Amino acid sequence: MRDWFGEMYKKHEKLGDFEYLEGKGKRLSRDVLEGDVLDRTIKSANFVPEWVQKRKDILVEMKNVIELRPHLDDQELEEKIDQVNALVRKYNRKCPPVMQRGLVSEKNLEDRYKSWQ
Structure with a gap:
């Protein structure tokens, strides 16, 4: 070789x-x-792993759902939560196992949002 x-x-x-x-x-x-060395190199290159960006996207989506919640009917709310959960599943496939998160439901939406911050 x-x-x-x-x-x-x-x-x-x-x-x-x-x-x-x-x-x-x-x-x-x-x-x-x-x-x-790897951490230092990544930081100095301003590299952001894809899962870190996905985490930020999930936070934005969760905040939007929380703000829109009073104006959504049950079906629209369920669709929005399904969209957030699709993002969470993608995040869980990309992030380290110890960073994986549970799915969001109508009941735990606010609590999950706080835990993601």
Whole structure:
């Protein structure tokens, strides 16, 4: 099995591509050496996992249903709750298992909204 990364590194090292890197020869700062490399890289890249965005979308939808609730008949309310639950199911498929949430019902809508905040 070939080491593609190692080959690329050696090629660029021979070409001198690493000679003029900012900070070459200086000590690394403490914050670079601490914590999880993946977490730090994701944060510095401003990357938002899809499930985090879905969580925000669910909060918006739940708030809309709560605000519209007095103006909806039973069937419309049920349809809106079904839409929220469809989003919750998508969220549960994308997020880490410990972050999964239960479905929403007419009875627990406000409580679920508070727990999602």
